Amino acid sequence: MIEWLKKVSLFDNLNDEQLEHVLRISQKKTFPAGTVLFHEKEMGLTFYVILSGSIKLFTRSANGDEKVLSLANTGESFGELSLLDGRPRSASAQTLEKSTVLELASEQFMNLLQAHFDITRGILTELCRRLRATNEHVNDLTFLDGRTRVLKNLIALANRNGRREGNLISIPMALNYDELAQMAGVNKTVLSEVTRELESRGVLHFELGEYRLNLDKLRS
Numbered sequence: 001m002i003e004w005l006k007k008v009s010l011f012d013n014l015n016d017e018q019l020e021h022v023l024r025i026s027q028k029k030t031f032p033a034g035t036v037l038f039h040e041k042e043m044g045l046t047f048y049v050i051l052s053g054s055i056k057l058f059t060r061s062a063n064g065d066e067k068v069l070s071l072a073n074t075g076e077s078f079g080e081l082s083l084l085d086g087r088p089r090s091a092s093a094q095t096l097e098k099s100t101v102l103e104l105a106s107e108q109f110m111n112l113l114q115a116h117f118d119i120t121r122g123i124l125t126e127l128c129r130r131l132r133a134t135n136e137h138v139n140d141l142t143f144l145d146g147r148t149r150v151l152k153n154l155i156a157l158a159n160r161n162g163r164r165e166g167n168l169i170s171i172p173m174a175l176n177y178d179e180l181a182q183m184a185g186v187n188k189t190v191l192s193e194v195t196r197e198l199e200s201r202g203v204l205h206f207e208l209g210e211y212r213l214n215l216d217k218l219r220s
């Protein structure tokens with residue numbers, strides 16, 4: 001289990017004894033795909049660290065339309081915001097595949113932040129990253145056309161989750177077509193048109209559970 005924790009960037013500066021302490025105060029749980037871990041507007045009681053799998057964070061409008069905000073993968077964490085400010089959850093979280101997480105209750109989470117400044121700094125860094133990403137997304141929705149937003153979103157997913165082999169980047173893809181469109185801020189028709197164009201040019205190739213980007217074709 002300690003080897004799993006060493007893959008979590010939040011715990012980069014902790015030694016084995018400190019990692020053992022994290023394990024003692026947390027619970028490891030495994031959930032099947034499609035499990036909702038918490039709902040938007042619920043009070044937050046738990047902080048999550050992903051040991052394996054992927055989680056989508058999303059909101060719903062009053063008429064039930066879903067908007068995927070972000071995708072959290074192995075080694076990442078989420079759920080800290082409502083623990084820090086005491087307000088309800090700002091989004092819902094659902095597993096996209098079989099996922100194993102560490103759960104820390106609010107009290108244990110706050111004690112960990114007080115005891116380890118490196119973890120506190122890591123949380124602050126992650127919150128800043130998300131704020132910058134939100135600002136950039138708002139800017140994209142305002143100033144970029146749909147095609148550019150789709151391209152930018154595919155490249156962002158490749159940068160965060162991709163595995164490079166020469167000029168090809170393979171990206172595991174647990175999101176469905178609807179969710180990809182939501183992340184890019186376009187409708188499915190636009191997403192379909194753009195992906196068909198990219199496939200015809202050899203830039204993009206979809207396979208079961210992943211897609212591949214050809215960097216040479218993309219640059220040209």
